[in-house]
Amino acid sequence: MTSDNRGILTEMTIDEVETLDPEVVVLGIASTEPHGPHLPYGTDTYQTETICRRAVTAANEAGASVLLYPTLPIGNNVNFQAFPFACRIGVRTLMDVVLDVIEAIEAEGVEKIVLVNGHGGNTATLRATLREHAGRHDPGDGAFVCLTSNSGAIPPGDRDRIEHPSEHAGELETSRMLAIRPDLVDESAFDEFPILKPRLEQLRSDRVTFVPRWDAYMPASAGGETRASSVEKGDAVIDGAADWIAELLVELDRVDVDELFPFPSAD
Secondary structure, three states, X not given: OOOOOOOEHHXXXXXXXXXXOOOEXXXXXXXXXXXXXXXXXXXXXXXXXXXXXXXXXXXXXXOXXXXXXXXXXXXXXXXXXXXXXXXXXXHHHHHHHHHHHHHHHHHOOOOEEEEEEOOHHHHHHHHHHHHHHXXXXXXXXXXXXXXXXXXXXXXXXXXOOOOOXXXXXXXXXXXXXXXXXXXXXXXXXXXXXXXXXXXOHHHHOOOOOOOOOHHHHOOOOOOEEOOOOOHHHHHHHHHHHHHHHHHHXXXXXXXXXXXXXXXXXXX
């Protein structure tokens, strides 16, 4: 097993997997959908795979035993239906798929699982999945499963490098793709893509939640200013997220899971 593929399940042999004997498993969940005229449909999947791989590699180099599962490339995408070939599966389907994967990992004896979300449309479903998993087990039974995201894991200092924040296909994602797959980025199409606001003031606040039609919200399937994007910014936010996730993986590797984990005993 080389340092390049240590912990990367799709690149390992059965002997290498048995030798690794992982303490923690990482599963990325992403999407395949339009990201404007300048980025590829696979943007979410490329970003999630890259950040997870760097995190797992760093954690294993620090002495942990972490295994990276293949990233799921299709998620919840009902709000992209107006755009061609925005890949999607249903809410319950995604929950069932992730729950099946979790149960298969538990059957291998692994007690610590980290989900890394790479698509905003998956968030509510994955949070519900954690609750569904907990509800299937008596207190203290089953693996410890937690959820983070490839954007939420970015430390504030690195996130501050992004001058024009955007929810989708803006400077952040464009910078990451310049660092990951510049061959798939069309820099000639960089622009400030429109982001439209709801007509009702109350619907613009974070006090109300609804599912936006993306063709009405971001008509170009991308939103925000992209012309300030750069490889340097992309590397910074990728490494920042990967390093933070790696720290989490190392800590999880070193701790024993008991019936009260992650909380200490009251004694």
